[in-house]
Amino acid sequence: MGADAATGIGVMLRVLHVVAPARAGGLETVVLQLTTGLRARGHDARVATVLDAADAASHPFVEALEEAGVPVHRIVVGTRAYRAERAAIAQLMRANDVDVLHTHGYRPDVVDGGVARSMHRAHVTTLHGFVGGSWRGRVYEWLQVRAAIRASAAIAVSAPIAERLRRAGGAETTHLLRNAVAPNADALSREASRAALALPADGLLVGWVGRLSHEKGPDLFVEALAKTGDHVHGVFVGDGPLREQMGALAAERRVAHRVHFTGMHPQASRYLAAFDVLALTSRTEGTPMVLLEAMWAGVPIVATAVGGVPDVLRTGNALLCPDGDVRAIAEAVSRMAAEPALRAALSEHARSRVAHEFAPDAWLDAHTQLYQRFVRSR
DSSP states (O other): OOOOTTTSOSSOOEEEEEEOOOSSOHHHHHHHHHHHHHHHTTOEEEEEEEEOHHHHSOOHHHHHHHHTTOOEEEEEOOTTOHHHHHHHHHHHHHHTTOSEEEEESHHIIIIIHHHHHHTTOEEEEEEOOOOOSSHHHHHHHHHHHHHHHHSSEEEESSHHHHHHHIIIIITTTEEEOOOOOOOOTTOOOHHHHHHHTTOOSSSEEEEEESOOSGGGOHHHHHHHHTTSOTTEEEEEEBOOTTHHHHHHHHHHTTOGGGEEEEEOOTTGGGGGGGOSEEEEOOSSOSSOHHHHHHHHHTOOEEEEOOTTHHHHSOBTTBEEEOTTOHHHHHHHHHHHHHOHHHHHHHHHHHHHHHHHHSOHHHHHHHHHHHHHHHHHHO
16 A cells, blocks of 8 residues: 655555535646546546536536546535535545545535544645635635644645644644646647637737636736736636626726636636736735646746745746735736737746746655655554
């Protein structure tokens, strides 16, 4: 059941990942990359997806896992059917002789982590970031942090998350492990990406990729766009609860003619070449996968300096703006639009950095070494 601590190669590790997936997102990208990487090294990595009835028949994340050859177990339960969910996880762990239960996201962390402890198996959790905002969001965060410090190990994807766990009492079990990424072999060209997203073939396009929700700051993007020249167009790739509100805000700011909504695309990294600039205007973040993907794609970045973003984007790799500063975001986008040489220099430096510091091999090594520690104790 072990593996060589240095290479992750050896006797097979059996790891069950549990996620209540969105239809697309950074967390889902990480789980797909991690499980496929582990399986390529000879380990038995599989995924239990907690789904509601509406998503049971068809879900893009499940389909992506299956296409990549990762075994997927659909757990279809109601919103609060926690006992049934835990029973299903326990059954999967017994049936597959699982060494490590690895949870991702609020619900699996809080609901399912205890299953591993009750079976005397290791529980590893990855904290991908926090939503924040409302009182309910803060309660969820508190519960997730409490669950994380009870785990055998908690992986924090950014330094601020790691520090929060340590302050909460998880100093001995917290591991800082930033996300990694490889180039997308299926990436489309600039022309093909714009055609696939039904975008103008010419002109300067600033992309925004993610869930249209408060913590991601789509309103900041629209407000900043309104302070740029009329030749600058903004593109939302994604969907979410603020979709209609963002359309209304664009109309109110008189920029509706240059704001494009493409809807959700599960493999958004394929289309990054469509953009002259990528904007990330989040109010809170972990280590955003879209930034790493844009760095590989050679797309220069304007981003708010929140969460783990400054760890990824250092001076010379992107233009960073203060949290929530619409004017600074607008000025950075305008500068990018006016200076092609700046865009080229930033994208070149960013690609070099992501290739050297965020490559998947070392990231996979760190995971297998962590799993191995608990398998030995078992």
